[in-house]
Amino acid sequence: AQSVTQPDIHITVSEGASLELRCNYSYGATPYLFWYVQSPGQGLQLLLKYFSGDTLVQGIKGFEAEFKRSQSSFNLRKPSVHWSDAAEYFCAVGAMEYGNKLVFGAGTILRVKS
Amino acid sequence: EAGVAQSPRYKIIEKRQSVAFWCNPISGHATLYWYQQILGQGPKLLIQFQNNGVVDDSQLPKDRFSAERLKGVDSTLKIQPAKLEDSAVYLCASSLGLTGIGQETQYFGPGTRLLVL
Numbered sequence: 357a358q359s360v361t362q363p364d365i366h367i368t369v370s371e372g373a374s375l376e377l378r379c380n381y382s383y384g385a386t387p388y389l390f391w392y393v394q395s396p397g398q399g400l401q402l403l404l405k406y407f408s409g410d411t412l413v414q415g416i417k418g419f420e421a422e423f424k425r426s427q428s429s430f431n432l433r434k435p436s437v438h439w440s441d442a443a444e445y446f447c448a449v450g451a452m453e454y455g456n457k458l459v460f461g462a463g464t465i466l467r468v469k470s
Numbered sequence: 471e472a473g474v475a476q477s478p479r480y481k482i483i484e485k486r487q488s489v490a491f492w493c494n495p496i497s498g499h500a501t502l503y504w505y506q507q508i509l510g511q512g513p514k515l516l517i518q519f520q521n522n523g524v525v526d527d528s529q530l531p532k533d534r535f536s537a538e539r540l541k542g543v544d545s546t547l548k549i550q551p552a553k554l555e556d557s558a559v560y561l562c563a564s565s566l567g568l569t570g571i572g573q574e575t576q577y578f579g580p581g582t583r584l585l586v587l
Contacts, residue, residue, distance in 0.1 A: 390575075398580060398581075399578040399579050399581050400513070400578040401578075456501065460512030461512050462510070463510075
């Protein structure tokens with residue numbers, strides 16, 4: 357069965373520090389991968405996506421993610437966090453074989469301290 | 471370009487009552503999705519439409535939930551009767567729906583927050 361694991365429920369980082377949010381997936385197909393961000397009371401905003409090609413993808417707001425097939429991971433990174441990055445982050449996985457259906461992780465809540 | 475629209479944004483009802491949510495996808499998007507997001511969890515797909523046909527409703531509790539997309543544009547999701555465990559955010563998303571390419575980005579609306587008392 358398809359599954360996505362985000363091991364960290366909460367992460368707190370200082371403003372200006374680097375950030376890495378972990379995502380591991382279990383999928384019986386060639387996956388395509390997404391990171392979404394959700395601010396309180398808001399819908400999901402797409403940060404970045406990986407479909408194929410270069411395994412390091414750049415997204416909006418200075419985020420990047422690296423697809424590592426051997427580790428079944430798609431970790432999200434940012435070199436310097438801003439207070440406005442405080443939100444909940446969701447990793448999602450889909451595949452054409454599954455009709456474009458997305459399976460989401462449980463999310464990681466990011467807190468930024470000044 | 472207008473995004474995915476949803477209404478209402480908030481709804482409070484008592485258990486056993488009925489409720490309906492409305493979604494208007496991005497213009498030209500053939501595929502529409504309804505997700506349920508329970509507090510502390512990621513969104514879970516309830517139903518997926520391609521135009522006005524159902525692609526996947528395997529996780530829709532069909533004894534109480536129903537959804538339709540009659541003209542292949544707007545969609546409504548209904549719960550009747552509601553239970554306490556239906557308290558959640560209901561998210562609507564849409565994508566272009568170009569069949570066969572398998573690489574589609576889903577765009578989400580702001581959601582409807584439902585509280586069942």
